[in-house]
Amino acid sequence: QVQLVESGGGLVQAGDSLRLSCAASGRTFNSYAMGWFRQAPGKEREFVAAISRGAGSTTYADPVKGRFTISRDNAKNTVYLQMNSLKPEDTAVYYCAARITAWGSAYVKSDDYGYWGQGTQVTVSS
Numbered sequence: 001q002v003q004l005v006e007s008g009g010g011l012v013q014a015g016d017s018l019r020l021s022c023a024a025s026g027r028t029f030n031s032y033a034m035g036w037f038r039q040a041p042g043k044e045r046e047f048v049a050a051i052s053r054g055a056g057s058t059t060y061a062d063p064v065k066g067r068f069t070i071s072r073d074n075a076k077n078t079v080y081l082q083m084n085s086l087k088p089e090d091t092a093v094y095y096c097a098a099r100i101t102a103w104g105s106a107y108v109k110s111d112d113y114g115y116w117g118q119g120t121q122v123t124v125s126s
Contacts, residue, residue, distance in 0.1 A: 002026055002115040004096050009120030012086055016124070020081040022096030022117055029077040030054065033099045033107050036070060036081045038092035038122075048094070049081060050106035057106045063089070086124045093119040 003025040012018055024032060035050040049060045049070040058070055069082040079096060097113035107113065 002032070002098050002100070004098055004115055004117035006094065006096050006117045006120040009094060009122045011123045011125065014087055014124055014126050016086050017082070017084045018086065018122060020083065020094055020096075020120060020122070022079045022081075024077045024079070024098060026077070028100075030074045031100055031102070033101050033103075033105060033112075034070075034072060034079040035097045035099075035107060035113055036079075036094060037097060037110060038090075038094045039119075040089075040092040043092075045095070045110055047108045047110070050108055051079065052104045052106045053101060054104055056104055059106045059108060061108075083122070086122075088124050088126045091122060091124050093121050095119045 006022045008020040036048040039045040051058045051070045067085045072079040096117045098115040099113045
């Protein structure tokens with residue numbers, strides 16, 4: 001029902017920036033709350049950032065506050081994650097997720113989301 005395709009990952013050096021994109025299928029993108037999660041090798045998937053369906057609410061995990069910015073363009077069915085001042089500990093596979101909702105909330109739990117992309121690798125070298 002909803003397909004998500006991430007792009008923009010890559011290999012960068014500490015201090016560099018990257019912008020991840022997640023393109024969503026469907027004609028009701030403005031009814032999706034969106035989130036970004038990441039999973040490092042040997043670790044559980046963790047929350048990174050989330051944005052409400054109308055972009056009125058955003059929330060971030062503490063390790064990325066002040067460095068990452070989530071945004072969305074409902075006209076392009078796309079959500080973005082701007083990542084600045086990258087650190088080696090940001091190395092992970094990054095996933096976007098979608099939740100169809102009537103509410104203007106941003107969701108932080110992976111169980112809140114019903115749709116996931118395939119992930120994009122971000123590697124930050126020191």
